[in-house]
Amino acid sequence: MANSLYDHGREGFLDGSIDWDTDNIKLVFVDEADDTIDLALDEDLADRAAASRVDTSDNFTSKTVDAGVADAADVTVSTVTGDEFESVDIYQDTGTESTSRMICNIDTATGLPATPNGGDITVQWDSGANKIFKL
Amino acid sequence: MVLAARIKALTVRVQGERVLLLHDGRLVADLPWKAAQALAKALAFQANRAEEWAKAERVALDQAILMRTGAPFGLTDDWAILGEARKLAAWDSRLRRYIPSIRSREAFGRPAVIVEEAKDVRKEED
Numbered sequence: 001m002a003n004s005l006y007d008h009g010r011e012g013f014l015d016g017s018i019d020w021d022t023d024n025i026k027l028v029f030v031d032e033a034d035d036t037i038d039l040a041l042d043e044d045l046a047d048r049a050a051a052s053r054v055d056t057s058d059n060f061t062s063k064t065v066d067a068g069v070a071d072a073a074d075v076t077v078s079t080v081t082g083d084e085f086e087s088v089d090i091y092q093d094t095g096t097e098s099t100s101r102m103i104c105n106i107d108t109a110t111g112l113p114a115t116p117n118g119g120d121i122t123v124q125w126d127s128g129a130n131k132i133f134k135l
Numbered sequence: 136m137v138l139a140a141r142i143k144a145l146t147v148r149v150q151g152e153r154v155l156l157l158h159d160g161r162l163v164a165d166l167p168w169k170a171a172q173a174l175a176k177a178l179a180f181q182a183n184r185a186e187e188w189a190k191a192e193r194v195a196l197d198q199a200i201l202m203r204t205g206a207p208f209g210l211t212d213d214w215a216i217l218g219e220a221r222k223l224a225a226w227d228s229r230l231r232r233y234i235p236s237i238r239s240r241e242a243f244g245r246p247a248v249i250v251e252e253a254k255d256v257r258k259e260e261d
Contacts, residue, residue: 126244
């Protein structure tokens with residue numbers, strides 16, 4: 001188990017189709033029991049089964065890219081209900097699932113797996129050197 | 136295929152220095168013992184190759200596990216199966232997840248997911 005970039009996410013950073021600090025970036029809580037992740041082939045949000053997506057955040061705010069380190073303000077998703085989720089996907093939101101490119105999957109985090117109880121869920125990013133991730 | 140379907144009707148007998156192959160009681164081949172030995176070796180070799188193809192997916196996955204772990208030996212010399220094994224070793228998500236020996240260079244922080252208590256609506260109403 002390891003946090004990983006999707007191959008299409010890496011590709012997006014290299015070909016310029018993902019601009020971390022100007023694009024709309026969101027996260028989605030993923031119930032891995034309802035979808036088998038494929039880091040090499042999952043390209044966009046539509047490749048993650050709808051049933052596996054427990055809840056989605058608003059756009060990240062305060063994003064930074066200094067020294068190749070992706071960071072943003074902590075994210076709170078309000079009144080989350082649904083299945084237990086084992087991982088968090090970060091993706092570039094275009095408003096259309098089939099073009100919203102997957103960036104990374106986080107399955108190793110304090111508090112995972114988590115079970116929604118109707119309350120808010122906050123994802124608090126690491127304040128160390130790597131923040132969310134470092135390319 | 137005919138041979139495979141009727142394999143039970145095949146009989147192999149020895150007559151002096153010769154090996155006889157009979158099908159339904161009729162003589163199919165009458166071979167000197169050296170030729171019979173060579174034929175048996177060739178059949179066994181080709182049977183092994185046919186088995187390898189029948190189990191190609193499994194062989195490719197096992198080979199990919201060896202490649203992923205860096206074990207320096209091969210299970211097959213078939214280039215097509217080796218090619219598939221190389222692809223699996225590099226890209227198969229299960230192998231990447233559970234045998235992460237080919238590490239990408241990116242680094243992640245360790246976030247925390249904090250589930251807060253649901254607000255008690257009745258208390259708020261009070």
